[in-house]
Amino acid sequence: MRPSLVSAPVLMTALLAACHPTRPATPGLAYHCTDGRVVQAGYEGTDHAVLVMGGATHRLAIAVSASGARYVGDGWQWWTKGMHDAWLAPLQPGESIASAPGVACQAGSEP
Numbered sequence: 001m002r003p004s005l006v007s008a009p010v011l012m013t014a015l016l017a018a019c020h021p022t023r024p025a026t027p028g029l030a031y032h033c034t035d036g037r038v039v040q041a042g043y044e045g046t047d048h049a050v051l052v053m054g055g056a057t058h059r060l061a062i063a064v065s066a067s068g069a070r071y072v073g074d075g076w077q078w079w080t081k082g083m084h085d086a087w088l089a090p091l092q093p094g095e096s097i098a099s100a101p102g103v104a105c106q107a108g109s110e111p
Contacts, residue, residue, distance in 0.1 A: 031086055031105035039088060039105055041078070049078050051088075063096065072096060083107065 031039040040052040044059075049071040051058045060071035060078055068081040072091060077098040080086040089102025 029083070029107045031088075031107050033088060033103045033105040035103045037088070037103070037105075039078075039086075041080075041086070041107075051076065051078055072098075077102065 028042045029040070031041055033039060037053060042050045044050060046069075047062050049060045049062075049069075051060065058074040058076055060073040060076060063070045063072045063077075065079065068079055070077065070079045072078075075091050077089045077091055078086060079089075079102075084107045086105045086107070087102045088105055089098035089100045091098050092100070
């Protein structure tokens, strides 16, 4: 039995895709926080969150949590519960869990 041949365009597309790094997620949900801040949040698979706040982009990595999904990095902690509720807190130098209480944020509505 002969192995099946892959067409040249399909093979070239696969090779080119393998050479390019993964593109960052486009933030998809707007969260309105109780302090008036708006956070655009998108996700790169299950391992990273990309937050856009005040024109700056922050890439956070998944972290251990008892419930919900918690992401940390770039001086921030982003903790989501379901698709609509989240908490944003600053991380102090050396922290992996925010000591500051942070602010509540909700997707799709203003506080």
